[in-house]
Amino acid sequence: MYLYHFFDKSTGPFQNISDLSVDDAKAVLNGIKQTKPNSQCAQRHDKYVEYRRNCENIIRSEFIKKGGKISRTVPHYMVVEFSPWLSTWYENSEYIKIPVEEFDMNTLSFTYGDSMPTFSPTINDGREYRHQLYTYKEILKIIDKYGLPQDWNDDGKYGPERYIEVHVWSDETVGKYRHCTV
Template sequence: MAPVPDFLSHYYAAATGPFLNLSDLSLDDAERIQAALRTRGNTFASQRTPEYLQTRRQLEDRVRALFIDKGGQPQRQRPHYLILGACPWVQSWYIQGCELRIPLADFAPTILSFTYGDTFPAMRYQDGKPYRGQVYTLDELPELVAAFGLPQDWNADGSGGPDRYIEAQVWSDTPLQAYYVNQARPHPSDP
């Protein structure tokens, strides 16, 4: 049985810094940035479909509601995304990708939810896997990892489907503030 990692990772482009979130922007501003990324075509984010941002917001609303149903107390309308443990594949999405590791102990359980895999397949795929459509709490991680393992261990190359990591949704800015590079900077268009 794989142990539950004791840290969360956040991946980002060196040029922009960590914790820039398209979901924090108005839909128009986020669409403008996403269109610029598609035009450049040089990052993983450039492959996103035109309906990506609208779908993302719907899924975030669903994850938030499921988390609240389990006793979560989100302080943000939209989450910051991290990964349980490390996933070098995600780091490769970024030009000069960086990895930031934050101890899991730095997060209150009431502001931290998880999906088995990225939110998109976790909430949208209907392939009969028992973790689809589910949101997990910190207390549920040991049982989840014991049952299914860490996707980055058994599916590092993606040959086993879309589940490549356990995604963490952080519903508060407080534990991340020490890592913000410059909170007043404009949102860049090149993640």
């Protein structure tokens, strides 16, 4: 299994707005809206930063309950396997592909789909993976049961899950790739 991180070539990999203050994160998003209006990130709503931080608080709390090892306040984001849809998010799209074995599995959590709709109070379709955070071993069972979302729902026709999101709660492996030129 490979974990993928998609990013804009002009900014480089693993640049997380959640590492910034709320005001600085909003300024970055506003800058993206001005300079890269065709990117998916430019389509985010005005309360995105607040919603993202709330979701990160939920997934961090849930991961701690499962015994996960956390050395970052907010995670780095990746996905399980290649996502055609995510590859279109940036005007100058690029990705890094890392074998999952390079990570300490105790620092990885997963949601079946993006964490924000997964934990959204407005999505209540009864699917077993809603409002659920998984460890590595747990997500393997969910993948066996449902497959990869990008294989059956890349266009979003069947719901918000288009990929499996990975939350990397450590800089250890990511640090090797942070300044990677691809």
